[in-house]
Amino acid sequence: MGKHGRNIGLKPTVNDVARVAGVSLATVDRVLNGRPGVRNVTIERVYDAIQELGYVRDTAAANLARGRVYNFQFLLPQSNNEFVTSLEHQIMGISKVLALERTKISYEKIPAFNPQALASILSRMDPENVDGVAIFGPETAAVKEAIDQIKKRGMSVIALVSDLPSSERDYFVGIDNLAAGRTAAQLMGHFLPNGQGKVLVITGSMLARDHLERRQGFDQVINESFGGVDVLSSLEGRDDPDLLEKLLPGVFAKHPDITGIYSSAAGNAGLINFLRKTSLDDKVMVVAHELTALSREALEHGSFNAIISQDTGHLVRSTIRVLRANVDNLPINLSQERIRIDVYLRENMPPLDEKI
Template identity: 60%
Template sequence: MKQDQEPLSNPTINDIARVAEVSLATVDRVLNARPGVRETTVKKVNSAIAQLGYVRDSAAANLARGRVYHFTFILPSNDNEFISLLETQITQLAQSLRHERTKLSFVRVAAFDPIELAEAIGAIDPQKVDGVAVFGPETPSVRDAIAHLKAHDVSVVSLVADIPSSERDNYVGVDNVAAGRTAAQLLGRFLSRAPGKVLVLTGSMLARDHLERRLGFDEVMARDFPHLAVLASLEGRDDPDLIQRLLPGAFEDNPDIVGIYSSAAGNDGLLRYFAQHPMPNRPVVVAHELTPLSRDALAKGVFDCVISQDAGHLVRSAVRIMRANSDRLPINLAQERIRIDIYLKENMPP
């Protein structure tokens, strides 16, 4: 290959083949990371690409091949308003992406059930699906199922709850440890300096996002608010009925509860308990995810603060990342960072 090749204003794959002294078919295999090309040849082609300043137009290439992207979201199946928001966002985005040759779909699996989740991941056909967004627990069976998809060149992102020990490409969601720290700082500042107890409602301590929130919460409470005793987590499995059944015993055993951190779903059970058990001094409540239910609780002063992440941003970010991974293009990490939003009664969006 000539080393003194001048950069072209608009290089093509024909130019790459000429400079690298290989066939067009070889260039195509290298660009699409297909097997069957010797490492020395791959280096020659990549060197020619860099030398010519070639930038691939993935959209044009996909259009020429008639390619249609198919991305699937695997979501937990339970009575959860936040999951419903994600489904709505997936459905709406799917309609707007039709003209961009992109199909979106979602499937539901039992919440906190790693076996069913692994089976759902394993049922994905790598020949028909380009990317999968997984919202579920981190277990060996789930990691193995993700590894199988990655071995077949399917992009995988973890959604809301990270699975960092797996071969997933990226995580899309808030920093859950930071979210827990934020909840503790808010709850501690809302409460007086008088001693009292804080109840933590969670879904499952086997769920990484719930565990990370609890870790961050405990860190700040112990450091900045040692006069408040944080009780063991009450695991409600994101089930409002179960939470409603568990709360009477918790308050009977701890009548001095002054604050509640609802770190997961199932807030309807907490609200039902409050409605059935009026209190002269209702505990301060910090909850997660701005849904119609939590929005109403904020407006009525039953919840004091809601920590949230934008469901639309989560879905759009997951799709952009899976598409970039499929096309082997760089990701704009600043654009894909999911913010921790803090809502009070006064600043709820319309």
């Protein structure tokens, strides 16, 4: 027997924790689940007992015993670009698997680059029905306030693809967008003849942090290493292929000597159509984002020279793992959740039978 009357060799239970801490089972449950209403001195006693006993919580068993069902929601921009469509497919696919693990996954489309609409949706979310939310949207004061309010009401919040660091969000799932922009600049600088030329940067919106960070990283490397490259002001395409295709002729009329394009956003269909209609697809060096069926074809046929990408399956799986860890007050495996920056050239594209 141990000094607190527990049989040595047996796994300690919540009953042991409650007895050693001198509190009720209900109090232990409140502490383990991070619920309010417990004094700090009592929380310390519970954690002291956990450490002394070596108690390890079996979260799956605890949730099963309580009949716990996780309910997570993704808020995605309303867009017809292939990257968002790929995220939707990944969410729908994994939702069927996770339904067997007492986890409900859904998504809702929000008007792209519309912070008021996003904030309104967040303010109406009920923590009684939704345990956690993943947000792919712009960072504004209204969105920050909405996130902070649902956090106070006990909901876990993940920023997806584009970070929201000014808010009380729990975690960011996505690539390092500053590093992605720096990578794009290195590629572009080496693709351009003699490391010189005029480059157009296409962005979705100046409200989008991921696009801003990519532009910032791009400018850093160009200024550091490629003094002969002239980078133009960003062209906002709103991730709308039709709008982008309409805007590009005016830009090229004003700057006919553009030799490179860094497309840091979506809307690649509009860019590809413009390049092919004007026979510029073999004259302008293009670095774009996200490997999809469309961008893969553009890379294969020479319209694009390189693609910087992130695995949408990893994004969705990581988001769900982090949300579950947050809800259960468990640690996050940082190395597992780090989203890798992939760089694809025509020579290293994955086989077609691999999921993009």
